[in-house]
Amino acid sequence: MLTVLRKSEQMRNRILxxxxxxxxxxxxxxxxxxxxxxxxxxxxxxxxxxxxxxxVFYSPEGRFRCSGTLVSPTVVLTAAHCTDGDLGKVAVTxxxxxxxxxxxxxxxAADTAAGYTQAELEAAGYYSGTAYTHPNYSDFTDMANWxxxxxxxxxxxxxxxxxxxxxxxxTLNTIKRxxxxxxxxxxxxxxxxxxxxxxxPQKPTPMSYPLIRRYVDMPGxxxxxxxxxxxxxxxxxxxxxGTCFGDSGGPVFYKGNVVAVTSYGYTSNCRYLGxxxxxxxxxxxxxxxxxxx
Numbered sequence: 637m638l639t640v641l642r643k644s645e646q647m648r649n650r651i652l653x654x655x656x657x658x659x660x661x662x663x664x665x666x667x668x669x670x671x672x673x674x675x676x677x678x679x680x681x682x683x684x685x686x687x688x689x690x691x692v693f694y695s696p697e698g699r700f701r702c703s704g705t706l707v708s709p710t711v712v713l714t715a716a717h718c719t720d721g722d723l724g725k726v727a728v729t730x731x732x733x734x735x736x737x738x739x740x741x742x743x744x745a746a747d748t749a750a751g752y753t754q755a756e757l758e759a760a761g762y763y764s765g766t767a768y769t770h771p772n773y774s775d776f777t778d779m780a781n782w783x784x785x786x787x788x789x790x791x792x793x794x795x796x797x798x799x800x801x802x803x804x805x806x807t808l809n810t811i812k813r814x815x816x817x818x819x820x821x822x823x824x825x826x827x828x829x830x831x832x833x834x835x836x837p838q839k840p841t842p843m844s845y846p847l848i849r850r851y852v853d854m855p856g857x858x859x860x861x862x863x864x865x866x867x868x869x870x871x872x873x874x875x876x877x878g879t880c881f882g883d884s885g886g887p888v889f890y891k892g893n894v895v896a897v898t899s900y901g902y903t904s905n906c907r908y909l910g911x912x913x914x915x916x917x918x919x920x921x922x923x924x925x926x927x928x929x
Contacts, residue, residue: 724751
């Protein structure tokens with residue numbers, strides 16, 4: 637069963653089931669949408685990746701959060717499961733530290749059934765934008781046509797942050813199969829941190845706070861025409877961990893360019909394999925070109 641996880645402010649997971657025998661895959665979105673979680677063993681990012689944003693939005697199920705990447709002065713790249721069914725506007729911020737401890741301080745819509753408005757987000761100090769979903773997004777029902785790609789088109793032009801560059805077509809195909817496990821990919825996002833609780837059972841668990849931007853280096857594990865998969869175990873000496881809830885939609889960098897966005901994971905504690913929708917493929921790049929990318 638394939639599941640997509642969206643992480644709300646109350647750590648509530650939204651689960652979408654899909655028969656994918658015989659594996660169990662958990663798609664994570666840190667913060668508020670079905671995406672991958674925050675880092676397992678990640679490092680605080682500070683301003684290493686200033687073009688990586690936190691996205692907050694409403695859906696019929698409540699308020700969720702994801703991550704995304706500024707790829708033009710007016711476009712933020714993210715995952716389709718972070719844009720599909722969004723209500724109203726999407727809140728966007730590039731602050732690296734949102735909250736060290738509760739409360740999060742994230743904006744609350746005056747009308748939660750309609751979502752955010754541009755005016756209330758700007759009053760709260762956030763950028764606002766409109767979500768768009770890849771027209772062939774399969775909602776995780778077709779492995780050959782995953783297309784978990786979305787964008788947020790901003791209502792304001794960003795002039796003080798340099799956009800990231802999307803990798804050229806078929807960039808990942810240049811990596812030889814034998815070299816994939818020895819190749820590191822950098823994931824960035826606002827996902828939950830996986831650590832041992834301060835008290836009680838000392839099982840590593842995704843934590844809501846601190847809510848900050850992190851990065852993690854991950855060795856490759858598998859490559860398909862649509863998906864890059866990595867090993868996200870923090871005990872793997874080849875890397876530093878993996879992505880988790882809230883990281884959904886966040887970028888995966890290879891040689892400084894965005895090759896994928898965070899899409900799913902295999903376990904609820906984010907300590908195994910992670911899956912990333914490729915954006916170096918024609919199915920993604922042809923659609924992104926309609927936004928001037």
